[in-house]
Amino acid sequence: MEPAPRVKMADVAAKAGVSVATVSKVVNGRYGVAKETVELVQGVIEELGYAGNLSASSLRMPQTNMLGILVASFEPFSAEMIKGAASVAESSGYELLAHSGGDTHGWERRSLARLGGTLIAGAVLVTPTVLDARTVVPVVAVDPHYGPNRLPTIDADSFTGAERATEHLISLGHTRIAFLGGRSELDSAHLREAGFRNAMAEAGIPIESGFLRETRYQPDRAAEVARELLLRDDRPTAIFAANDVTAIRAMEVAQELGLSVPEDLSVVGFDDVPDATLAKPALTTVRQPLQEMGAEAMRMLLDLIAGVEREHHVRMATELVVRASTGEPPLELRPASAAGDLATASAD
Amino acid sequence: MEPAPRVKMADVAAKAGVSVATVSKVVNGRYGVAKETVELVQGVIEELGYAGNLSASSLRMPQTNMLGILVASFEPFSAEMIKGAASVAESSGYELLAHSGGDTHGWERRSLARLGGTLIAGAVLVTPTVLDARTVVPVVAVDPHYGPNRLPTIDADSFTGAERATEHLISLGHTRIAFLGGRSELDSAHLREAGFRNAMAEAGIPIESGFLRETRYQPDRAAEVARELLLRDDRPTAIFAANDVTAIRAMEVAQELGLSVPEDLSVVGFDDVPDATLAKPALTTVRQPLQEMGAEAMRMLLDLIAGVEREHHVRMATELVVRASTGEPPLELRPASAAGDLATASAD
DNA sequence: CTGTTAGCGCTTTCAG
DNA sequence: CTGAAAGCGCTAACAG
Numbered sequence: 080m081e082p083a084p085r086v087k088m089a090d091v092a093a094k095a096g097v098s099v100a101t102v103s104k105v106v107n108g109r110y111g112v113a114k115e116t117v118e119l120v121q122g123v124i125e126e127l128g129y130a131g132n133l134s135a136s137s138l139r140m141p142q143t144n145m146l147g148i149l150v151a152s153f154e155p156f157s158a159e160m161i162k163g164a165a166s167v168a169e170s171s172g173y174e175l176l177a178h179s180g181g182d183t184h185g186w187e188r189r190s191l192a193r194l195g196g197t198l199i200a201g202a203v204l205v206t207p208t209v210l211d212a213r214t215v216v217p218v219v220a221v222d223p224h225y226g227p228n229r230l231p232t233i234d235a236d237s238f239t240g241a242e243r244a245t246e247h248l249i250s251l252g253h254t255r256i257a258f259l260g261g262r263s264e265l266d267s268a269h270l271r272e273a274g275f276r277n278a279m280a281e282a283g284i285p286i287e288s289g290f291l292r293e294t295r296y297q298p299d300r301a302a303e304v305a306r307e308l309l310l311r312d313d314r315p316t317a318i319f320a321a322n323d324v325t326a327i328r329a330m331e332v333a334q335e336l337g338l339s340v341p342e343d344l345s346v347v348g349f350d351d352v353p354d355a356t357l358a359k360p361a362l363t364t365v366r367q368p369l370q371e372m373g374a375e376a377m378r379m380l381l382d383l384i385a386g387v388e389r390e391h392h393v394r395m396a397t398e399l400v401v402r403a404s405t406g407e408p409p410l411e412l413r414p415a416s417a418a419g420d421l422a423t424a425s426a427d
Numbered sequence: 428m429e430p431a432p433r434v435k436m437a438d439v440a441a442k443a444g445v446s447v448a449t450v451s452k453v454v455n456g457r458y459g460v461a462k463e464t465v466e467l468v469q470g471v472i473e474e475l476g477y478a479g480n481l482s483a484s485s486l487r488m489p490q491t492n493m494l495g496i497l498v499a500s501f502e503p504f505s506a507e508m509i510k511g512a513a514s515v516a517e518s519s520g521y522e523l524l525a526h527s528g529g530d531t532h533g534w535e536r537r538s539l540a541r542l543g544g545t546l547i548a549g550a551v552l553v554t555p556t557v558l559d560a561r562t563v564v565p566v567v568a569v570d571p572h573y574g575p576n577r578l579p580t581i582d583a584d585s586f587t588g589a590e591r592a593t594e595h596l597i598s599l600g601h602t603r604i605a606f607l608g609g610r611s612e613l614d615s616a617h618l619r620e621a622g623f624r625n626a627m628a629e630a631g632i633p634i635e636s637g638f639l640r641e642t643r644y645q646p647d648r649a650a651e652v653a654r655e656l657l658l659r660d661d662r663p664t665a666i667f668a669a670n671d672v673t674a675i676r677a678m679e680v681a682q683e684l685g686l687s688v689p690e691d692l693s694v695v696g697f698d699d700v701p702d703a704t705l706a707k708p709a710l711t712t713v714r715q716p717l718q719e720m721g722a723e724a725m726r727m728l729l730d731l732i733a734g735v736e737r738e739h740h741v742r743m744a745t746e747l748v749v750r751a752s753t754g755e756p757p758l759e760l761r762p763a764s765a766a767g768d769l770a771t772a773s774a775d
Numbered sequence: 776c777t778g779t780t781a782g783c784g785c786t787t788t789c790a791g
Numbered sequence: 792c793t794g795a796a797a798g799c800g801c802t803a804a805c806a807g
Contacts, residue, residue, distance in 0.1 A: 098777070099800085100778060103803085131541060132486075133546060134800080137801095165501035176525070179523045180522075357701065446793070447785075479785075484784075486784080487787080487799050778807080779804105780806095
């Protein structure tokens, strides 16, 4: 590595023969500086390639023009949020900083305290779980924690979406449907399970014992659960996972086990991240308007900062997108043809 | 908005009945603090929910554990880079900050100076154009500027990729192929044009006058150029665009003009961003391993920071992905059947 | 109009 | 083992 020439305000001041205070005024466009001085200083700034140190200035100023979007990690879901949020932030005069908190417990609070103290003027939090409403800076949450004392929130209609997905499976002839749940602290995960249960109940189909599982949205955990489920003699003919990433992982496990999708097993996800379309076969899923949710969250944040009154909860519609990962259950596992000998039917 | 209780180190110190210096030592795990004091202070930290202010600490410390990925804006291309970079950063003990510079001239230098002064210990820059090798912190560039004095770099084999794409079109029977170039300052854009020209020359096919254009990767510019091209009497039967976003835009324009893809016009892109698969019809494109490039860039940065010797330029392979946007040219525009009357053949 | 001064919250010598 | 004091780079009164 080359040495590092880091030019600070004092360097500019020295070279221009003025004080740092004057340079600061020029940089921030404050009144009370002679035109000549302004031009002189700007020349030196140009020449030296000076650009202010964010830490230092943000430490001193009451407000910055930086907004944050705080996520647990940069995966497909949060990436879509970021794209949406960025599109509105970029046209608002604010800069955007996306930060991944490292997916450890309490990342929301930590990220917010570390950046929010001074660096950023506000933040949108993606799927936060531990956080109360009293924050250092204005905050809006996307798809947050299940519970009271809520932050201003954007989410999607998880309940209806899950119902539609389940109904789709049922209409195809499935009855042995397993549900791979998400993180039970998240309101949305809760509602997806509720939607699933409701649709099953409405159709009068009992949920098999052991078919209601939790993956915490962790692909590895999903793989493990799927494997266990699919190795049972009375395996499910369909899996509905509470997000796309775990659905795709479950699909991979099925294929490793020699089952083909959708001939032997149907799989439905939730979210419609770009990867859902890329999966082989393309994943049937419940679409959430992810980018639009990110954008709406950013709009709400901007309003909050500007002091504009508005609704503090926006719920967006979801929509079932049928692609190639769902079909009729395999003949030998259909409930209609076999009545009592399901326990002895084996898969491949 | 609620008031903002922001807890600082002094608050912890006061509540614990010690000095800020001691709290600082505890927070940073320095030696020379009594076990009891450590526990006492940690208790208070827990209780108050204290988390250090990043600006303040980074201002004082020589190094932080934060890495940056600096992009012009959060679009599909950079989003893929970020995902890849994040996957390796997150397992390295560093935190990741992604910053969009706002797509104005000189964003690379400005972002780097503002964050690199103190906030971040190193950065990967996505498609930077103005920047010399003498930077404040270790930096690696992904798909950078065309020119000498280069930073440590990750890029993909644009030349071969462009050749393959062009050959694909030629093998389908196309000869009237237009090329929508990118940003000529980027090395990659340069090489894509070179690959196109080379493949055409090898096949002995002349490039029609006006068929070699530049879009600067701007969708609007691409739309304009495509419209002009497709309105000509001697319109191209295929368009090869230097990235997916402009290819998709060109495809839309064709459809607005009543041409169907691929029956009337074949379109090929470059990158294979997720949107390429989502396009209607799915876009034939040259795949760059975007996430892997981001990951490799981050690995290189980590090595740079750790002082590990290694190659400063990694070039990844590209691969043609044939999807639904390419096919044989329409009969009436085939060179084989018509010899000299192309100028009078009209489109729809 | 310009410079001097006093911090922002934190880390780090260096005395007690 | 602990705390007082000096400053990181910058901004905001306040005097000159």
